[in-house]
Amino acid sequence: MEKALENRIRELALRLESRPPVQFPPSDGLPGEPGGVLIQRRCADVKINPGGSERLKLFHKRFVLTAALKQEGLVCVNDLAFPIAPGYASLVYPFQYHHYVVDQSDFFWLVISFELERMFYPETLYHCSVQLTETSWRLLARMLEIYLGHGGGEPRVRRYLNCLLAELDAEPRRIDAGTHALASDRRVRLFEEINGYICLHLADSGLSVEEIARRHGVSRSYLYTVFETMLGCHPAEYIRQLRLRQACRLLKSGRWLLSEVAAESGFSSLSVFSRSFRRMTGVSPSEYMRSAAAGQAEETASF
Template identity: 30%
Template sequence: MASSPHFSIERIKRTEPFSMAFDHMHDAYEIYYLLSGERYYYIDNRLYALQAGDLIFIHKHGLHRTTNKGDASHERILINFDEAFITPSLDMQETWELLAQQHFLLRPGERERAAILSMLEALLGENDRNEPFRNIYRRSLLVQLLVYIRRLHNVRYVPIVPEGSEKQQRVYAIIEHIEAHFAEKLTLDQLSSAFFISSTYLCKIFRQTTGFTVVEYIRYVRIRQAQQYLKETRWPVTRIAEQAGFDSIAHFGRVFRQMTGRSPLQYRKQFLRENDADEAAT
């Protein structure tokens, strides 16, 4: 059987400093709305400075975390959901059209912020009540919110430039190199030589900017690519391990399980079950 549809929403106000120590990712989409205060938000190792009223949409499997900026006090609303939660209200084409956009940050105007907040408060209210047809109503409210966000994105979206000190720009370049060459043999010495910095300094600025060690990030990129191969091909696991840059099937299997909680074959089987269930529902 496919996994149960997932939906969660929470509103949290903090008055003490709070920073996530490490980036994380999950199998759900995320909507983050900052009600008050300021935050730094890392998305795939790009750093954005958020102000009250900003909204971020995070595609599933996107690396992200938030950290302090300015006054520690802030309040936010966070939604996590998967496709299975909204598909009963839509056909598959409509679902993918709503969710196709990769991560983006919106800075709505005053009128748009009021409309977004009204929808979020309706979702929070319905989530706190155990009324008949609760899931149907939450689903319809979420779809309304997603449509509104996509319309704003299509009509008024202006890319917000990530923060970029010289140190951060150097790390971004290293990340792009890793993303482009993940299937090749990558070592710390090779990277430090390619970017004309010492390995010690490279490790320091990479960890400060991303929350990852260099080795951890290389593994993340390779596992993310392996997940795509498992879903999109029928290649044997040995070939997937090789194409993703792992030098042994045992190492690949161990790292994959550590990062996903499943073996590569379990991951593929679950994806096929869920995909078959979605097709049967259309």
């Protein structure tokens, strides 16, 4: 039965818009209900990770619920990571830096973005993926049918999503960050180990691709292949993006000098940091800090 529902969901998902809108839809939910619902598919022809500087923008005030229909992957949230297996779903909470690791040539995931008032946040879905029950599949299928027929502003879409979140919140079968069993895909296991190592040594300006490959017993060329296949970028680019993400976090706090941000983020000097930051974000670190202090953090519909 669950397989039939999964196939039905895949059929419906193929009818969704393939490209994200320029802006998220406005929040339209009643108190306690999800609002501004946006549903998209992610597969070989619609990558789940944006490229270049867009990867830094996976930070916004919305929830992101991801359901894996095909292919195991990894969800990276701030400095934590956990697998998401086929038939599982994960929830990223607002203002959490996040990205996904999966074979970009052979996967099919469904991504639902929405807003919800803080006092109604689900309580137990932080940093884990949860198995979808038959009830969850049915709720997801019906929500998709209504969404395709009437759009995300239809009240029934919000209510079915609310029921789906409650079902996931109550499900005990889950994969938690830090305590989970090893992923079945060797590439996912390797990336999780490497991601943890990079995050641990991010402030080390001497961290190199060669050192990472040697530490994990793989060749430099294999490491490049895994990153390109699973993430769509090279290891050095990934390290640079994590450093810039760390820098954004520190700049937003407003408690660090620019030279301290550069050092804590692993840049060899303030000038190198400033050039890299401007190249990836379009503004200088000081401009970004002033913008964040004024509450003008950029929001994007990429996820």
